[in-house]
C-alpha cells in the first residue's frame with residue numbers, strides 16, 4: 007500500500023528530483039560542511055532517534071484538510087539525518103526553515119522526528135513551498151501551510167480511528183516486564199503498570215513465580231491498520247499475598263476497586279510560589295502579537311525572573327530536553343500514559359533526557375530563551391495529546407472518588423471484572439480471541 011504510493015510519487019517526480027533523491031547520500035555529506043546549517047542550538051543537531059513519546063490520542067479528524075493531490079516530494083527520515091540536511095535537500099532554505107520553525111513553536115513537532123517518519127512537500131506553481139506535512143504515523147500528522155509570503159501556520163491532525171478492547175493475561179515467570187512482553191504487552195504499557203502500582207508493591211522483590219496478571223486495553227486502528235496507540239482500561243495483578251487493581255474512570259484517572267486514586271497528585275503551578283503573576287493565560291483563540299492572526303496560546307506564562315527554580319508538576323520521565331529557536335530551551339515530561347507537561351524558554355537544565363523525576367523536583371531554572379518578550383516560564387499541560395488549560399484542568403489530585411461518582415465507578419469495576427472472567431474462561435477452554 008505504502009509502497010504503491012511511494013512509487014506513484016516517484017514516477018511523478020521530474021528527472022532532476024529523482025537525481026536529488028538518488029544523490030541523497032552525497033548531499034548529506036556535503037551538507038555536513040554547510041556552515042549555515044545550524045538548526046537548533048549552536049550545533050547541527052542529529053534528529054532524535056530512540057525516544058518515542060507515548061501518547062494516546064482520542065479526537066476528531068478533519069477530513070477536508072487532507073489534500074487529494076499527491077505531494078511533489080516525499081521523503082522518509084533515515085538514521086543519521088539532520089533536519090537542516092533534509093530541508094536543504096528539498097530546497098528549503100534557512101529563511102524558509104525558520105518560518106516553519108516559528109509555526110512549529112505551537113506544536114514542537116520537528117524535534118520529535120525519528121527514522122521512519124515521512125515528510126511530504128507540496129510546491130505552488132512557482133516552485134515555492136506551499137505545504138509541508140510530517141506523517142508520524144497513520145494516526146497523527148502535523149501540517150505547515152503557507153498563509154502569507156513569509157508566514158506559515160501549523161495544524162495537527164489526530165485521527166480517532168477505531169478503538170477495540172482486548173484482554174492480555176498471563177503468569178509471571180521471571181520479571182513482570184519479561185512475562186508481560188511475552189504475553190503481548192508493550193514496553194510503554196508495562197511502564198505505565200509499574201507506575202500505577204509502584205507505591206503499593208516492589209515488583210522486583212515481592213512478585214513470585216505463578217503470580218497472575220490481567221490487562222484490559224483498548225487498541226487503536228485506522229482502516230484495519232494498528233496505529234501503535236493503546237490505552238490501559240483496567241489491570242489486575244494477583245500476588246500470593248494481595249490483589250492489586252486499577253480501573254480507568256471516565257474522569258481520565260485510575261482508581262483501585264475501592265475508588266482510591268492511584269495517581270500521585272499534580273502541582274497546579276510548577277513553581278515554589280503559590281500565586282505567581284500570570285502574564286498570559288491559556289487561550290486557544292489568542293491574537294498573535296506580531297502577525298495579528300489567531301494563533302493559540304497553548305500554555306500559561308508566569309512572569310518570573312531568570313533563574314527561578316522550575317519544578318516537575320508530577321512524577322514522570324523526562325522525554326525531551328531541547329533548544330528550539332522559538333521555544334528556547336525546553337523540557338517535556340511524560341506522566342503516565344495520559345499526561346504530559348512542557349516547560350519553555352528555560353535558562354538552564356537540572357535533568358537529562360530519560361531521567362525519572364518526582365513531583366516537586368527542581369528540573370530547570372526559568373529564563374528568557376527563544377522568542378520571548380521578557381523573562382517568564384511558559385508552562386503547558388497536555389491530556390491525551392492535547393493542550394489544556396493547566397490552571398483549570400481536571401488533574402490527578404490523589405484523592406478518592408466522591409459519593410456521587412461511586413455507583414458509576416462500581417458498575418465499571420463489575421463490567422471490567424466480567425470481561426476478565428470471561429477471557430480467563432475462554433482461554434481455559436481453548437477458545438476466544440484473547441491473548442494469554
Ligand SMILES: [Zn+2]
Nearest residue numbers: 305306307384
Ligand atoms: Zn507562553
